[in-house]
Amino acid sequence: MNALLRHKYATTAIIWALLLTVPAWLPVFGGYTALAGRVLVFGLAAMSFNLLLGFTGIMSFGHAAYFGLGAYGCGLFLKYVSASTPLAMLAGTLLGGIAGTLFGLLLVRRRGVYFAMVTIAFGQVCFYIAYKWDDFTGGYDGLRGFARAALDFGAFKIDIANNSTAFYFFILAVFGGAAVLQALLLKSPFGRSMLAIRENERRARFLGLPIEKHIWLSFSISCFFTALAGSLYALLNNFADPLGLNYIMSGNIVMITVMGGMRAFWGPLIGAVLFVALQDYVSSMTTNWMFFVGLTFVCVVLFFPRGLMGMFQKGART
Amino acid sequence: MFQVVMFNLTNGLIVGAFYVLMALGLSMIINLSNVVNFAHGNFLALGGYFAFMLTPYVGFWGALLISPLLTAVVGYAIEQILIKHVYARNHIYSLLLTFGLGFILQDVCRFFWGPSPLPLGIPDSLSTPITADLFFITWYRVFMVAVVIVAVTGLFAFLRYTRVGMRIRAGTLDLDTVSALGVNVAALRSYNFAVGSYLAGLAGVLAAGQIGLNPNMGDDLIMPSFIAIIVGGVGSLTGTLLGGLLIGVAAALTTVFYPAASEAVIYVIMAVVLLLRPRGLLGEEGMLS
Structure with a gap:
């Protein structure tokens, strides 16, 4: 095992150890468990965004849209359809992910600043819909009147609604699952082609990679994960905020990613x-x-x- | 009905004129420096507040002349201190930088002039309606449109006939060649940024006379300005001009028939343009795509 790899495994182990023991040490520093939940949610959103920025080299400045749609999808499902937490999360993830996939179709041929501008504009569309559709989404005041429900496994129940520690571990479980999927994705041949596009798009094209299709796919995957984070955010607050769809939120996601380090897998979590x-x-x-x-x-x-x-990191470029 | 349509049509033209002023400045900076200036709306607010500060001393007319120049000076200074350092880097940094800058400028306005809205006094001769029939069209509105027309004509003349203007246009097409011919590209970008800030400042003074001042007055204009640029086509200033007027008038006319959709319609126009003509109405093939 070389030094670099050892370094990587050590980082991962430390991060997991810290995350698993949060309820034990966070209160010592004056924090509360909901704060750790927020870190995980923003961390997941930023890590999902980073699949695009850090690993495909494409910059979206409108990821708040998919984050917010995830939150609204989850909240609306809990409010109007059924009080099932996992199904609501699925609804939110699908809403944000599918919207992102469709927008992605219009985006894939744009590059650079232009790509960013169009993503901002698409983000604002979602913001205005949530903002204007008063009687359905709650408009300016945001969506209220729903609450996360306890997980019911038949044989036993986990009360994530009232027990904040249980809810933290629920978020951590979802976060962990998503992080493992993302790590596997980056290790897969598709993940390698994302890196190839980032490093040299023209050469990747000459090698026969279908660039547009790959960027679209990468955008879509990133949106699904971001929407998953958004649905967790709705559960965390029992509230969906139209400002969560606004471009200012998109800016925050970008900032979290850059602040933590966009060339590192765990960077966005540190940024969060x-x-x-x-x-x-x-x-x-x-x-x-x-x-x-x-x-x-x-x-x-x-x-x-x-x-x-x-x-x-040595040799990381800006 | 005639009055309603006229009211919204003139409204649309005026709103469109604001989009044009904002979007032209933004567009120039994007074309030459590849920077999307998120703080552009805050330059607009700054222009308005400068006018508020100057009006007691030099009157409205003096403020109209001086505040955009002050805004240009501030823009030039900010470009020199902050923005020029990120030209060579990934675009994400310029976006984040101007994004943070917008936050700072907004809080600076709030700090100096307070969070509550302020009025900007305009001369009495401008606040009267032009006819009793069309009571909603004050001379101020006519004046605003006239100023925008003069400013846009001036800008196009500047780009066409002055040396700096020609270099800016050339730099938009091929910056490397312009640089190789011995033009100081760094200085050119600074002048260009100042011109863009000037336009935002001018829009700020005009807007302040119509709707008053508040620290986030530019926020509502920045998104439509992006869309004006996308619809018109990145790289083409004439396209930006057309795009701004188009979405202004379209939004206003939608207000007549279906007010709830007035903001949505500009996004619909953008989506249609992107679907049918991805480069924008007058954009060049391959420009930034």
């Missing part, structure tokens, strides 16, 4: 830790939180473009 901590701290200290968040964005871009994980 920083982001949630910053958000929690700054909004409790000052009303001018926008100034400080903006300043953080600017400083990260100018001084730490490789993110926290990138600082430990």
Whole structure:
């Protein structure tokens, strides 16, 4: 086993150990378990987004749309259809994922800034629909009037509705499953072709890769995972917020990814830790939180473009 | 009915004119520097607030002349201090940078001028309606459209007949060659950014006279401006002009018949354009695609 691989396994082991023991050590630092849940949700959203940005080299600036659609799909299902948590999550994931897949069809031929602009615009479409469709989505006030239901396995029940530790482990289980799937995806031949597109699109095309199809597929997969994170977010808050669909949320997802390090698998999760901590701290200290968040964005871009994980990686490019 | 349609049509033209001013500035920066300036709406707000500050001393007319110039100076300075460092990097960084910059500028406006809306006084001669029949069309509205026409004509003349303007156009087509011919590309991009900021500042003064000032007044204009650019075609300023007017008028006319869809319609137009003519109405094949 070479050093690099050993380093990788060690990182993964440490991260899992920390995540599994959160309820034991987080209160010591003055945190509460719901905060850790937020970290996992944003971390999953950003890791899913990073499949696109970090591993396919395509930048979307509209991922809040799929995150928000996941949240709304989950919430609407719980409110209007049935009080089943897993089915609601499935509904949210499908809603966001399918929307992303359809939008992706219009996107695949765009590149660079143009791609980003069109993704922003598509994101805003979803925002306006949620915002304007008052009687169905709750409009400006957001979607309320639903609550996550306990998991019922027939023989036994897990009360994720009231027991916050149980709910944390539920989020962690979903997060873990998604992370394993993403890691397998990146190891698969398809994952390798994503990297090839990132490194040199023209050469990958000459090698016979169907670039447009692969980018579309990668976009679609990324949207499904992001929507899954969104559905968890709705469960976490028992609330779906139209601002969760807004381009500002998209910016936050990008920021989380870059801050943590977009060339590292776990980078976005680390970014989510920083982001949630910053958000929690700054909004409790000052009303001018926008100034400080903006300043953080600017400083990260100018001084730490490789993110926290990138600082430990040799040869990572910006 | 005639009055309703006229009301919304003139409204649409005015809104469209704002989209055009905003989108032209954005478009110039995208074309030459490949940077989508998220903070453009905040430059607009800055222009408005500068006018608010200057009006007591130099009057509305003075403010109309000076505030866009001040906005251009601020834009130039910000380009020099922050934005020029990310030109060579992945696009994601310029997006994040201007995104964060927008946050900062918005809170700066809130800090200096307060979070509540402020009015900008306009001369009495401009606030009267032009006829009793069309009471909703004040001279101010006519004036706004006139200023936009002058500004757009001026911009196109600047790009066509001045040396800097010609270099900007050439740089849009092929920056490497322009650079190889000995033009200082870094300076060119800075001037270009200043011109874009000037247009945003001008739009800010005009908007402040119509709807007043608040720290996030530019937020509602930034998305339609993106769409104007996409619809018109990236790389073509005439396309941006056309796109801005088109979505302004389309949104306003939709208000007559189905108000709830007035914002949605511009996105529908964008989707249709992307489906049928992906490069945009006047965009060139292969431009940034």
